[in-house]
Amino acid sequence: MADIRNDGQSRVDIEHAELLGGDINLQIHSNLYWKSGPSMHEGAAFDNSAGIGVASRKSFVPSVGQGEEVAGLYVFTVSTPFSIEGRTNYLLPMFRPRVTIERFALISKYFSTAGASNGKAQRSYRLLSDRFLSKGNCVIREYDRLVGETSLPNLAAKNSYDFSIGEDADVVYKENVTLISSQALSSVSSSYHGTQGQIKTTYNVNLYIKSYKNRPFKLEYQQHVHASSVKLIEPRTNFTLENSAVKYRTTLAANEEKVLSYKLEVVN
Structure with missing residues (x-):
């Protein structure tokens, strides 16, 4: 809108008018719902709501054409x-x-x-949209209730975007790094910093996760590491290393506890 x-x-x-993508405020209303089935997953779809002009020369409201990309901007006629x-x-x-949105609990460190x-x-x-979405406010509704609001940047078509809107009190974790x-x-010699020594350090990470929810839900864990080199030692099946971040994805059952561990090699 x-x-x-x-x-x-x-x-x-x-x-006649042309609107640039960055000058349009986005207002989104969503209805998220829990889908029970063989895979037990969550999904959603929400559309831009139609507005009515306050004063118009015509009895009908003009519509905006589909946006076209021009020099990195989207123009709507x-x-x-x-x-x-x-x-x-x-x-x-x-x-x-057509916008789909997936809900999950995120532990990001x-x-x-x-x-x-x-x-x-x-x-x-x-969030994933089949068309370009202009930056603006996004209101999140679940089960006909307002649960959060955030500001979205310009989003390219079919490019997913992750965002968080606060803590989930029912999902707690404890982590111990040894x-x-x-x-x-x-x-290592450098023309900018002279001769520098590097240190390779190995850590053992123990992770405990507890759910107090009475339903299953998706969980993602991310451990971001800033170092010259990062390596998973004895990689576990469910842990992966993506762009210097250790990641883990799972679905927790109601009131489930998980105890996980992995070894990490860091060079600085």
């Missing part, structure tokens, strides 16, 4: 004439994209050193 405002005193008649009275907002209905930590998972969502070994490597 495009929100166009006339801040002047007089009515403005518009014969309004070919039907319309009018906006002074000091009035005009809500112009746009396209209706940044690795530092040996020690213990604990916390709660984040209420997270993964130093196993530390070894000095041969010095």
